[in-house]
Amino acid sequence: MSVLVPFAEVGFAESWWIQIIKAVVIFLVGFTLVPLALMLDRKLMGRMQMRYGPNRVGPYGALQPMADIGKLLFKQQFRPRTSVGFLFAFAPVISMICAAATFAIIPFGGTVDIFGTEVGLYGIDVSIGILFAFAFSGLSVYGLMLGGWASGSKYSFLGAMRSAAQLISYELAMGFSILGIVITAGTLSLTGIVEAQSGMWYIVPQFVGFCIYIVSAFAETGRPPFDLSEAEAELVGGYSTEYGGGRFATYYAAEYFHMVIASAIAVTMFLGGWQLPFVDPPTWVDPIVVLVKTVLVICVFVWARTTFPRPRYDQLMALGWKILLPLATANVIVTAIIVVVTD
Amino acid sequence: MSALSDYRRREQSISYSAEPAGMGLEQELMTINMGPHHPSTHGVLRLILTLEGEIVRDIKPIIGYVHTGIEKTAEQKAYWKVIPVVERMDYLAYYFNSYAYCGAVEKLLEVEVPKRAQYLRVIHMELNRIMSHLVWLGTSCIDLGAIGVWWYCFREREAVLDLFEMSSGQRMHTRYFQVGGVIEDIPRGWAERVKRFTQTMRHRSEQYSALLDKNEIFLQRMRNTGTVDEETLLDLGVTGPLLRATGNPWDLRKAAPYCSYEDFRFKIPVGTTGDNYDRYRVRHAEIIESCEIIDQALDGLPEGPFITEDRKVALPPRHELATSMEALIHHFKLVTEGFRVPPGEVYFPIESPRGELGCFVRSDGSSKPARVHMRDPSFVNLQATAPASRDTYIADLVATLAMLDPVLGGVDR
Numbered sequence: 001m002s003v004l005v006p007f008a009e010v011g012f013a014e015s016w017w018i019q020i021i022k023a024v025v026i027f028l029v030g031f032t033l034v035p036l037a038l039m040l041d042r043k044l045m046g047r048m049q050m051r052y053g054p055n056r057v058g059p060y061g062a063l064q065p066m067a068d069i070g071k072l073l074f075k076q077q078f079r080p081r082t083s084v085g086f087l088f089a090f091a092p093v094i095s096m097i098c099a100a101a102t103f104a105i106i107p108f109g110g111t112v113d114i115f116g117t118e119v120g121l122y123g124i125d126v127s128i129g130i131l132f133a134f135a136f137s138g139l140s141v142y143g144l145m146l147g148g149w150a151s152g153s154k155y156s157f158l159g160a161m162r163s164a165a166q167l168i169s170y171e172l173a174m175g176f177s178i179l180g181i182v183i184t185a186g187t188l189s190l191t192g193i194v195e196a197q198s199g200m201w202y203i204v205p206q207f208v209g210f211c212i213y214i215v216s217a218f219a220e221t222g223r224p225p226f227d228l229s230e231a232e233a234e235l236v237g238g239y240s241t242e243y244g245g246g247r248f249a250t251y252y253a254a255e256y257f258h259m260v261i262a263s264a265i266a267v268t269m270f271l272g273g274w275q276l277p278f279v280d281p282p283t284w285v286d287p288i289v290v291l292v293k294t295v296l297v298i299c300v301f302v303w304a305r306t307t308f309p310r311p312r313y314d315q316l317m318a319l320g321w322k323i324l325l326p327l328a329t330a331n332v333i334v335t336a337i338i339v340v341v342t343d
Numbered sequence: 344m345s346a347l348s349d350y351r352r353r354e355q356s357i358s359y360s361a362e363p364a365g366m367g368l369e370q371e372l373m374t375i376n377m378g379p380h381h382p383s384t385h386g387v388l389r390l391i392l393t394l395e396g397e398i399v400r401d402i403k404p405i406i407g408y409v410h411t412g413i414e415k416t417a418e419q420k421a422y423w424k425v426i427p428v429v430e431r432m433d434y435l436a437y438y439f440n441s442y443a444y445c446g447a448v449e450k451l452l453e454v455e456v457p458k459r460a461q462y463l464r465v466i467h468m469e470l471n472r473i474m475s476h477l478v479w480l481g482t483s484c485i486d487l488g489a490i491g492v493w494w495y496c497f498r499e500r501e502a503v504l505d506l507f508e509m510s511s512g513q514r515m516h517t518r519y520f521q522v523g524g525v526i527e528d529i530p531r532g533w534a535e536r537v538k539r540f541t542q543t544m545r546h547r548s549e550q551y552s553a554l555l556d557k558n559e560i561f562l563q564r565m566r567n568t569g570t571v572d573e574e575t576l577l578d579l580g581v582t583g584p585l586l587r588a589t590g591n592p593w594d595l596r597k598a599a600p601y602c603s604y605e606d607f608r609f610k611i612p613v614g615t616t617g618d619n620y621d622r623y624r625v626r627h628a629e630i631i632e633s634c635e636i637i638d639q640a641l642d643g644l645p646e647g648p649f650i651t652e653d654r655k656v657a658l659p660p661r662h663e664l665a666t667s668m669e670a671l672i673h674h675f676k677l678v679t680e681g682f683r684v685p686p687g688e689v690y691f692p693i694e695s696p697r698g699e700l701g702c703f704v705r706s707d708g709s710s711k712p713a714r715v716h717m718r719d720p721s722f723v724n725l726q727a728t729a730p731a732s733r734d735t736y737i738a739d740l741v742a743t744l745a746m747l748d749p750v751l752g753g754v755d756r
Contacts, residue, residue: 049494154375158397158737225488225560233383233486233741310488311560312738313397 035065075245082152092250095143099257109286129188148239159238163229170219176328177212180335194273201272217262225308263297386751417715421681433753438471439695443702447691460524475696483745524650565620569743583698589617595694681710721753
């Protein structure tokens with residue numbers, strides 16, 4: 001506990017074919033979670049608003065995301081005359097890549113023994129751990145900003161400016177909110193952080209950090225109430241105003257992907273990852289535990305979406321810079337002092 | 344002039360030049376076209392905004408996209424056929440539209456409206472006021488990003504529309520008010536359902552308050568935004584909840600009672616500063632006061648005819664047609680030619696959910712009005728957009744526009 005370990009302890013090496021299989025599986029899991037999150041969002045929101053939500057396609061409307069995606073993919077790829085062709089097409093892909101890349105480091109469990117081969121239930125356990133997630137979350141600004149700028153529309157431009165400012169501002173608060181955990185756990189590795197929570201989940205000692213993280217996560221993922229970059233009341237559709245068809249679907253899916261990842265990281269960092277209190281289930285339960293916890297955090301996102309109005313742009317900036325960032329900094333300092341004193 | 348050149352002309356008429364922004368850079372203002380199809384312009388209002396970053400420096404509203412020529416159409420129709428036409432102006436206040444018109448014609452005819460008809464009119468108008476305010480609250484909250492409230496408001500609005508359907512057979516544009524009274528007496532069980540509704544409505548409006556009044560984001564968006572002082576509003580002729588939000592208790596129901604409003608005890612909610620929050624609170628309180636009026640009117644609903652006994656104005660009861668020659672002649676005259684109105688002109692103002700709704704009717708003695716003009720409050724109140732939202736953020740402009748509550752059907756007519 002006394003020394004910060006600069007690299008994660010990778011106790012075993014995985015052969016190349018396991019890496020490839022894992023990459024495919026992680027990708028598939030990710031893209032299965034997106035329609036599920038979409039469905040959960042619509043159904044739960046429907047229930048909160050005294051309606052049923054989609055219930056026509058398939059049993060309980062479960063195939064609605066498939067129908068939506070199918071509809072969008074078969075639409076004509078329209079693009080305004082003023083847009084910048086290559087960037088207009090490429091920007092949604094950036095968003096999607098950034099989201100999918102982050103998903104690779106989410107640990108769904110420790111290492112398991114599958115037919116005599118030791119396999120880690122995560123894409124990669126990079127030594128920089130959570131910094132990897134922040135790097136890609138930082139890159140995803142380009143997806144929104146370039147898309148908004150390349151559309152050649154004034155509303156898109158305003159949306160792009162907003163999203164750039166918003167994402168960069170909240171990146172800081174989000175990073176600082178997690179720093180307390182890194183100090184306490186003494187590692188950047190996500191599996192290491194989860195294992196460090198075997199005694200107590202970090203939501204208890206790092207409750208302030210958790211609150212800051214959740215608020216920033218709303219801004220980072222561009223979900224309501226902090227969806228200012230696509231505030232439909234003011235900017236029609238924000239950065240995605242001119243998008244339609246498959247490109248819009250990509251943006252849309254990337255937004256839900258980001259939400260899933262933000263929830264999964266919250267589970268990993270604050271809610272004990274695959275660990276459960278008082279019980280020690282067999283290893284194969286671990287991914288299920290992580291998924292269930294993730295879905296519960298997604299429910300918080302949906303809940304906030306139905307309840308809260310949207311703050312104004314300057315109010316959002318003020319909240320990020322004047323409240324969350326100082327609070328997160330204070331949290332880091334206090335945590336550091338406590339860690340040093342109790343050590 | 345084509346639409347595009349019209350836009351360019353207006354764009355160029357905005358007289359802001361590029362300003363130096365320091366470090367040898369020049370700052371440019373952005374002109375952006377908001378509407379006529381934009382999610383938050385409440386219909387087809389079009390605003391040409393000049394933005395400096397996110398701050399609105401100039402607003403040019405353009406109206407006329409749902410101009411339907413209702414006032415002109417009214418001149419081609421017999422008096423009683425005008426009612427369904429004027430109802431379609433402000434499509435959230437159809438009872439008020441038809442009452443303003445019927446009231447004006449009744450004044451010209453000097454016909455006595457039975458007390459029961461007056462009470463029934465009050466009940467329907469107050470239900471309509473609640474309904475209109477519910478639509479306003481729901482759509483405003485969507486503009487602010489709180490989509491949940493919209494569904495809650497429309498749940499209650501549906502209940503009101505069900506009541507309208509029960510009493511008149513239609514959910515919107517009911518044509519329930521006639522010159523001289525109302526078209527039919529209320530059906531059995533209606534009064535009890537209305538009572539139940541007012542009970543629920545009181546409870547539900549408390550729930551709205553619990554959801555919104557303690558919400559920090561909502562308060563930040565509402566407080567001290569879109570403030571306009573009383574003098575400016577009076578200069579512009581703005582009435583209704585917008586004026587009352589500044590503390591001026593001008594309400595025609597109290598100031599110049601009509602339709603037996605003097606019989607009821609109710610309060611006029613007023614604000615203090617005239618910002619968006621006051622506008623919200625005033626309308627919210629008006630919902631409760633309307634419930635009070637409805638309850639009192641139902642409790643004191645007098646017995647008697649629901650339409651005037653004057654056979655020259657109102658249709659005779661159906662059963663009389665089989666027995667009375669007189670009734671048959673009256674019926675024939677009314678449905679073919681309509682009633683004739685003595686020459687003269689009259690202005691009849693009432694308090695609609697949005698302010699003073701006045702109807703001017705000039706008669707030349709024939710069975711068709713020579714001129715019908717409506718002073719629609721949405722049209723006049725829309726003038727407050729620019730003073731309320733100049734030099735504010737674009738998000739505040741949207742919130743202010745929502746709180747002004749214009750109905751474009753009424754603006755364009």
